[in-house]
Amino acid sequence: MKGSKIKLTTIILAIILIIMVGFLGIYTQVQNRMENQVKSYTLSQNLKGARVVELKVSDEQKEIVKNSEGNEVSDASSLTDDEISQKGYTKESVPENPDEVKTKENYIKSKEITEDRLKELGEDEYYVRLNEETGSLYVELSEDTGTDDVVTNLSSTSKFTVTSELTGEELMNNDDIQEVSVLTGSPSNSPTAGTAVYLSIQFNKEGTKKLEEISTKYRDATKDTESSSDSETSEGNTTEENTTEGNTTETTTVDESGEQSETAGNVILKIDDEQLMTTTFDQVIRNGLLQLVFGQASTDNDVIQGNIEKAQATATLLRNKVMPIKYTVEENKFIQSELTKENLQQLAIVVGAVIGVILLAIVIKFKLKGLLIAISNVGLIALLLLLVRYANVMISFEGLVALVVVAALNIAFTVKMLCLKEKLSAKEAIKETYKKFFIITLPVIIMSIVFIFIKWVPVASFGAVMFWGFILIAIYNLIFTTPLLILSEGKSGGVNNEK
Amino acid sequence: MKNKKVIIAAILGIILIAGIVMAVVKGFNFESIYTNAQEIELRLNKEFNINDVQKIAQEVFGKDVSVRAVELYNDAISVTSKQISDEKKEEFVTKINEKYGSELKAENTEIHTIPNLHLKDLLKNLILPFVISTSLILIYQILKYFRLGFGKVLLKTILALAIAEAELMSLIAITRFPVGTTTIALILFTYMFTLIGITSKYEQELQEIKAQDEED
Numbered sequence: 001m002k003g004s005k006i007k008l009t010t011i012i013l014a015i016i017l018i019i020m021v022g023f024l025g026i027y028t029q030v031q032n033r034m035e036n037q038v039k040s041y042t043l044s045q046n047l048k049g050a051r052v053v054e055l056k057v058s059d060e061q062k063e064i065v066k067n068s069e070g071n072e073v074s075d076a077s078s079l080t081d082d083e084i085s086q087k088g089y090t091k092e093s094v095p096e097n098p099d100e101v102k103t104k105e106n107y108i109k110s111k112e113i114t115e116d117r118l119k120e121l122g123e124d125e126y127y128v129r130l131n132e133e134t135g136s137l138y139v140e141l142s143e144d145t146g147t148d149d150v151v152t153n154l155s156s157t158s159k160f161t162v163t164s165e166l167t168g169e170e171l172m173n174n175d176d177i178q179e180v181s182v183l184t185g186s187p188s189n190s191p192t193a194g195t196a197v198y199l200s201i202q203f204n205k206e207g208t209k210k211l212e213e214i215s216t217k218y219r220d221a222t223k224d225t226e227s228s229s230d231s232e233t234s235e236g237n238t239t240e241e242n243t244t245e246g247n248t249t250e251t252t253t254v255d256e257s258g259e260q261s262e263t264a265g266n267v268i269l270k271i272d273d274e275q276l277m278t279t280t281f282d283q284v285i286r287n288g289l290l291q292l293v294f295g296q297a298s299t300d301n302d303v304i305q306g307n308i309e310k311a312q313a314t315a316t317l318l319r320n321k322v323m324p325i326k327y328t329v330e331e332n333k334f335i336q337s338e339l340t341k342e343n344l345q346q347l348a349i350v351v352g353a354v355i356g357v358i359l360l361a362i363v364i365k366f367k368l369k370g371l372l373i374a375i376s377n378v379g380l381i382a383l384l385l386l387l388v389r390y391a392n393v394m395i396s397f398e399g400l401v402a403l404v405v406v407a408a409l410n411i412a413f414t415v416k417m418l419c420l421k422e423k424l425s426a427k428e429a430i431k432e433t434y435k436k437f438f439i440i441t442l443p444v445i446i447m448s449i450v451f452i453f454i455k456w457v458p459v460a461s462f463g464a465v466m467f468w469g470f471i472l473i474a475i476y477n478l479i480f481t482t483p484l485l486i487l488s489e490g491k492s493g494g495v496n497n498e499k
Numbered sequence: 500m501k502n503k504k505v506i507i508a509a510i511l512g513i514i515l516i517a518g519i520v521m522a523v524v525k526g527f528n529f530e531s532i533y534t535n536a537q538e539i540e541l542r543l544n545k546e547f548n549i550n551d552v553q554k555i556a557q558e559v560f561g562k563d564v565s566v567r568a569v570e571l572y573n574d575a576i577s578v579t580s581k582q583i584s585d586e587k588k589e590e591f592v593t594k595i596n597e598k599y600g601s602e603l604k605a606e607n608t609e610i611h612t613i614p615n616l617h618l619k620d621l622l623k624n625l626i627l628p629f630v631i632s633t634s635l636i637l638i639y640q641i642l643k644y645f646r647l648g649f650g651k652v653l654l655k656t657i658l659a660l661a662i663a664e665a666e667l668m669s670l671i672a673i674t675r676f677p678v679g680t681t682t683i684a685l686i687l688f689t690y691m692f693t694l695i696g697i698t699s700k701y702e703q704e705l706q707e708i709k710a711q712d713e714e715d
Binding site for chain 1: 532549550565566567568569570571577611612613614615616620621624625627628631632635636639640680681683684687688690691694695698699702
């Protein structure tokens with residue numbers, strides 16, 4: 001009898017401790033102020049706020065330089081006006097977006113491409129709105145450390161071109177690309193330099209043919225092509241032996257310091273009208289695979305990671321279609337959620353009051369056992385609040401609704417247990433409650449497991465909270481609620497128990 | 500019993516038809532941040548109370564107005580409403596100046612147009628999770644309640660889920676309940692609640708069959 005009293009008190013104290021930590025936290029003094037040591041909630045866009053970016057159809061003019069044949073000269077940015085006139089070139093000012101591209105069709109296409117990019121960039125909650133009259137895009141994104149990089153990529157057209165430096169002729173473009181990936185490896189010309197990051201572009205059938213022709217025409221005649229895989233050639237144009245997942249593939253790597261061939265000149269690789277490199281080829285590329293070095297090889301993990309992220313972003317841009325419209329970032333700001341902290345507190349008070357009334361009714365109906373059940377229910381909510389924080393569940397408004405649903409389900413579970421206990425023994429009542437509850441809620445458990453794997457935050461948050469809620473209902477009630485009921489037998493003088 | 504079912508079906512049918520009519524004729528009542536709206540941004544450069552600004556905004560623009568703080572320092576506000584005229588903008592700026600002693604000028608405050616967020620853009624994110632989870636749940640229910648009939652379980656579950664969601668959307672359309680922040684939560688809740696309801700109904704029917712078997 002005394003032992004059961006101690007057990008009962010211990011369980012109640014443990015639940016009270018959970019309640020205090022879950023609702024209030026653990027405060028310690030940090031530099032003259034009290035700081036909660038319990039992990040904060042990870043809030044989603046509809047509770048925290050969102051980065052809002054407005055992309056406007058660019059109405060700017062760009063200057064282009066044309067040669068005597070009327071072709072655009074690709075590498076004219078460094079030429080002075082005198083040099084332009086000496087070479088017989090002409091300078092023209094043209095709009096970034098000519099009238100013929102400013103169509104509703106292109107606006108819709110731009111919206112779809114933006115959505116595809118955001119998806120590929122790993123954004124888990126984004127909304128893109130289109131003003132069909134002006135073509136402006138209004139993008140809402142989750143705010144985190146990578147948001148600025150994502151925003152930078154949004155206004156890019158992702159136009160990839162390989163052009164001849166001498167004639168300005170476009171030799172290859174996005175249509176020739178089949179797949180773009182990011183690889184890491186040690187540069188063969190300097191294996192001790194650390195890890196280099198490569199943007200690997202696999203061209204399609206047509207592109208492979210073009211690359212072979214280009215690499216033949218724009219080959220650096222001063223280099224010995226046949227032995228290039230073993231020898232270090234000048235200025236960093238090397239043939240690499242890259243091993244990826246156990247497969248050794250011979251590919252050509254070029255970097256920014258290629259020497260100018262005396263025959264056909266250099267080729268210029270551009271992304272989004274920005275020159276990536278000017279180069280020649282060491283050897284004829286027949287496998288349609290081009291690997292571009294991204295940044296310098298390094299042994300510093302942060303540097304490597306930074307290079308990987310930049311290369312990944314470029315790969316994402318190249319994987320998607322070219323934006324038919326050139327956009328400029330008009331607005332870029334963080335807007336807090338409409339649901340303020342005070343709104344959420346008010347909501348919590350209302351929900352808490354409703355749950356409180358229900359628990360009070362249980363106490364009135366079931367007396368001591370009702371009181372124990374009420375304490376146990378509050379403990380479960382507190383433990384769930386802790387669990388979602390440490391399980392890194394992103395809490396959205398939908399997640400909050402799931403929290404309330406779990407609380408309601410647990411009340412139903414424990415009341416069912418109490419009701420059955422009036423008719424059956426404690427063990428039988430517990431067994432029967434578990435059986436009935438989980439048979440009926442199994443479809444919802446299946447639903448919550450599926451939802452966890454969905455990338456869209458509102459659904460994932462709802463699923464994750466429900467999932468952890470079900471786990472807690474199963475385990476917590478076994479550890480806390482059922483012993484409470486069994487130990488309270490003697491106190492309340494139950495008659496139908498342990499038959 | 501049969502009469503009760505007919506009455507329930509009739510009520511559901513009326514709600515559904517009324518909802519469809521309302522949605523077609525008047526559309527849904529989107530929250531201002533989800534519809535074609537206009538926005539002004541004021542940089543007060545001093546801290547403000549969002550509830551006070553909200554009150555002023557509601558006085559000027561009416562009930563359907565959204566006030567949100569811009570950036571983290573609580574010194575700038577974004578006000579979004581379905582329609583912001585120059586007069587209303589001036590009135591709002593004047594009231595804000597009176598309240599916070601600022602010297603903002605209405606002519607320096609630009610009215611931005613925010614395009615609407617299509618309902619389909621919001622709902623398309625639900626298709627994949629609903630299709631996968633409903634398929635798995637159907638497999639479970641068909642296996643567990645095969646004694647109730649394969650076709651019956653399959654049809655009943657799909658119909659129950661479809662009707663429940665359609666009724667929800669109809670009620671939203673009829674009551675002019677704002678579509679926005681709470682809509683997805685309501686859809687998910689209805690889906691979950693219907694699943695629990697239909698499963699407990701199957702369980703009850705299965706128990707009745709088992710009891711009948713025992714009697715026989």
